[in-house]
Amino acid sequence: MDLMSHSSSFLLPCIPPSSEDKKTYALILLNQPLPKFTPLLWNHAKLCLCADGGANRVFDEMPLLLPQQDPLLVRNRYKPDVIKGDMDSIRTEVKDFYANLGSQIVDESQDQDTTDLHKCVSFIQDANPNVDKSDLCILVAGALGGRFDHEIGNINVLCKFSDIRIVLISDDCLIQLLPRTHRHEINILSSVEGPHCGLIPIATASAKATTSGLQWDLDDTEMKFGGLISTSNIVREETITVQSDSDLLWTISIQKPT
Ligand SMILES: Nc1ncnc2c1ncn2[C@@H]1O[C@H](COP(=O)(O)OP(=O)(O)OP(=O)(O)O)[C@@H](O)[C@H]1O
Numbered sequence: 685m686d687l688m689s690h691s692s693s694f695l696l697p698c699i700p701p702s703s704e705d706k707k708t709y710a711l712i713l714l715n716q717p718l719p720k721f722t723p724l725l726w727n728h729a730k731l732c733l734c735a736d737g738g739a740n741r742v743f744d745e746m747p748l749l750l751p752q753q754d755p756l757l758v759r760n761r762y763k764p765d766v767i768k769g770d771m772d773s774i775r776t777e778v779k780d781f782y783a784n785l786g787s788q789i790v791d792e793s794q795d796q797d798t799t800d801l802h803k804c805v806s807f808i809q810d811a812n813p814n815v816d817k818s819d820l821c822i823l824v825a826g827a828l829g830g831r832f833d834h835e836i837g838n839i840n841v842l843c844k845f846s847d848i849r850i851v852l853i854s855d856d857c858l859i860q861l862l863p864r865t866h867r868h869e870i871n872i873l874s875s876v877e878g879p880h881c882g883l884i885p886i887a888t889a890s891a892k893a894t895t896s897g898l899q900w901d902l903d904d905t906e907m908k909f910g911g912l913i914s915t916s917n918i919v920r921e922e923t924i925t926v927q928s929d930s931d932l933l934w935t936i937s938i939q940k941p942t
């Protein structure tokens with residue numbers, strides 16, 4: 685079984701130039717308060733998309749995250765490449781502002797069966813046919829901490845696109861899928877993430893998993909809702925390994941800036 689390596693180096697101001705971290709990042713901004721480190725994520729991303737009302741957040745909140753700078757200059761600099769969704773939340777002045785700056789506006793109001801996040805992930809997939817999927821990593825800002833139906837819809841996108849690396853990010857934590865098709869090695873950047881973490885079975889009745897590097901490791905241990913799931917676990921080593929017979933969600937806390 686192949687090994688898949690993970691590192692949250694996108695949370696660092698400069699991504700170390702080691703070959704492991706040579707990923708092509710894309711950023712999707714959702715209609716939720718922007719995490720404080722959004723400018724940093726944006727600087728790492730080759731492509732920035734707003735999911736519908738996410739454009740209002742960029743327009744309203746990016747200047748607040750960079751209070752020393754002129755709001756208009758900030759708005760001009762942090763221009764989304766694409767705004768896509770069913771366009772029922774973006775304000776007209778915001779749509780006009782970014783359309784005038786050259787953002788591509790993709791109105792998919794006819795599709796009321798997939799979420800705006802799903803529509804944005806599809807766009808990135810279609811826009812990068814030549815990028816090896818293992819080199820692509822989609823960062824999703826504002827995916828957690830809001831309406832529960834939206835949060836679960838956002839996690840469902842991880843399951844729908846299980847062959848693409850997608851990381852859901854809030855100010856407090858990140859979540860990603862660990863597909864059962866691979867063994868996983870998670871390199872912990874202890875200056876920016878942890879120690880609290882969790883491993884949660886998803887889209888399965890139960891999962892048997894084996895881990896190393898955690899305070900409460902699993903040893904071919906069964907996890908299921910209604911039984912044991914690994915919440916409030918603690919990272920103990922720099923490298924965590926995970927293997928499971930079913931897909932798992934990995935979540936780890938993000939440290940607050942001091
Ligand atoms: N409260 C929230 N919590 C988590 N994610 C959210 C929340 N609100 C929006 N999102 C995410 O941002 C995307 C765009 O949000 P937007 O409000 O434009 O969607 P929407 O389709 O108008 O939602 P709805 O009509 O259900 O309110 C959503 O697809 C979802 O992924």
Ligand SMILES: Cc1ncc(C[n+]2csc(CCO)c2C)c(N)n1
Pocket residue numbers: 770795796797798799800
């Ligand atoms: C069974 C079922 N439940 C809810 C919706 C509604 N819905 C799901 S995604 C979406 C678009 C949001 O931008 C909307 C309106 C549906 N179509 N089918």
